[in-house]
Amino acid sequence: MATLTEGCLIPDLLARPRPADWERLRQEAEKRLEIQTLPTTKDEDWKYTDLKLLRERAFVPGASREVDLAESILPEARGTRLVFVNGHFAPHLSNTSALPPGVRMLPLASASAAAAGLGTLATPETSDVFANLNHARFTDGAFLFVPRQVRVEAPLQVLFVSEQEGATATYSLPRLLVVLERGAEAQIVEEYRGCGQYFTDALTEVWLHENASLTHERVQREARDAVHIATLAARVDRGARYVCRTLSLGARLSRQTPTVLMAEEGATLELNGLALLDGDQVADTHSRIDHAVPGCSSRQLHKTIVDGHSRGIFNGRIFVHPGAQQTDARQQARSLMLSDTARVDAKPELEIFADDVKCAHGAAIGQLDPEELFYLQSRGLNPETARNLLTYGFAADLLALIPVASLRRQLRKVVMAKTNAVDLDLQEKS
């Protein structure tokens, strides 16, 4: 049985047979894994996040199985959907009948020729231990391709479901490669959910060519006892526009490491995140935005709500390379603390090597504004309702921007439930 305990996490995974495809990528990753170890809190990048859970538990690879998707399927994506269960493609749950001509949406296992670019944005050399584990042993994943000047109206949904089998926790290594050619336009919903105890080590690569435009919703709704570690490596070319929103709602321990390279002039980025935590949840976001060339702009907004014993961690780095003049980069991190035992650690970083730039970051941590609470109470809301409404409002402005209506509604409900703001209207009327 393979265990993911401290010393043997890497050897055990590597002891499994190497899938036949992407031989070079896997070999290079394995080479890196010979020197990479499971990080500890002594590593600056993992200072606030303890991987005890990964060390303590034993995990086995999850197998393909029947699952009930129920409300996970977006009506808008009825014919533009791929589903993976425990890392394996689930053909009977997937449906790609409504894809416009030329647009591809298929499992990587059957797209190895088309998806040759896999591993070029997240190269083994630049990858951390989790991304390299994925490189080395992923079994399958999704390949999304939108050709030149094609605009896909329907959202493309990729759903990764994990389910524990028997008594032992499982693991899976989901993989996603998105390529938008020149002038292409699309919306993607990448979602993770499941039940039981398991470990998800996901790796997503997104390449937007010239003037392409993508809105990318990343919804992490893993089971409460899961560990979710997700790496995103994106590249935005000339004039392209990338809007990426990450919602961290589930998992006991989750970590998001979005890395975006502003590769050519005029690229724009909106990188947003929301973490809604309670109980003993830990959610860590380590982002890096590289402004490598002049004239790109990036906006980042990260919001965290912590309740119970939960911990929210945000480390956002903006790196302006030498020569990247006229960079316009702004970052905001806002955290709301709802309990006395919760904790927030924030580290917004700016590293700037060019003088003609506009860069700013801000971080604010606090509780609900007493004046706002008073205002609502003066309008007849009881203190509890006022608190819930403000908490919901803190999170809701990010949800309002989600273009897929059904997803927006669904997530609003989830956030309402989490902030006890369900049916505010009804409560007040009755």
Added chain:
Amino acid sequence: MSSPLQQVTSQEYKYGFVTDIESDSAPPGLSEDTIRMISAKKGEPEWLLEYRLKAYQHWLTMVEPEWAKVQYTRPDFQKIVYYSAPKPKVAKYQSLDEVDPELLRTFEKLGVPMDERKALAGVAVDVVFDSVSVTTTYKARLGEMGIIFCSLSEAVREHPELVKKYLNSVVPYTDNFYAALNSAVFTDGSFVFIPKGVQCPMDLSTYFRINNKDSGQFERTLIVAEDGATVSYLEGCTAPQFDTNQLHAAVVELVALDDASIKYSTVQNWYAGDQDGVGGIFNFVTKRGLCKGPRSKISWTQVETGSAITWKYPSCVLLGEGSIGEFYSVALTNHKQQADTGTKMIHIGRNTKSTIISKGISAGSSSNSYRGLVKVQAKAEGARNFSQCDSMLIGSKCSANTFPYIEVQNRTAKVEHEATTSKIGEEQLFYFQQRGIPTEDAISMIINGFCKDVFRELPMEFAVEATKLLSLKLEGSVG
């Protein structure tokens, strides 16, 4: 234990270390014997020697910190002379005519008084610009109020109970590599004690104690303000100090008891090395203040313009309820200078407040980093922090970095951090020129405006000189 360090030092001993004890300076290298010698030379009590030795033993187990964003060749700790007795003042030059004209020009620009110029350049001066008399007059006046202001060595002799009580209480020798080193080998420094309820009537400054200028590379400063006492302490010198020492590892400890207030201002202009980054001082300083009593206040103001490498984080531990910590900083780097500086505000007590205003200016090929920590512990109810870190870049080869760490464990805390980056815009310069103001003056005015929030906190004379110092340092950087 036979570390390479000890092997080397035991060799030194073989070659007649003992005879050296009689001479004015110790041979290069660090060992228990060096420390015993420093202690013996200074006629220190046993407890202080023990303290030094403990610190030394601990230092041996430590490694140099590498997390700062600075690059340099590690100093060879066995090549440093750790003790050199204060020599009688020997003039380097007989008259100002012999002094490097570049240096004189600097003095002139700064408006340093003539006598002071001579003293700083090392010219023989009959009476060192009144300092002796100033010192004596002031000392008498301060003494009447019960204020103790003397060198640390003197304090060890005269007021051992105070030194024993407060030394190591804020910066323990285990704190970090350089603090441990300093604790083992510190030569001298200042000691200030303001008794209960006394408001120190004047700014205390190392200016007034000429002997302190020779205290060298391992300074140790201790300032204690008792209940309700207030004091403002000025450190440093706006004119360049041509020191040949490579490494400066100072430790400054401040203790503020109930309702006490300490204001500590620094203008640092150590030799920064030449344009290609050759030479210059490594300034590795540990400064920390403890707001021990309720409603106490510690305020750090620093203007950092010198040193090849700066590694400095004046901090406040806000223990007392309602205590206040402040940090105002201007850090300027030019040519190949590297600065990694900032502050730590540790909120422990209820309703503690802290303010951080940091202005970084980088020019040339320099690297200027703000690194700070705001930590609100679980019991620090109602803690409040506001931080603002602004950077200005001049030229396209320099870098400005911001690394603020924010850790909050109490929900009633309110922590805000802001950082921006800007440059001196063509448009701004054009606007000035349009109104007949030459470029250099315009730059000086823009920089001045940029740093206003910090300069405002400096004592008057310091502020005037600091302003001039900045424009001088940036001369020729823009345009």
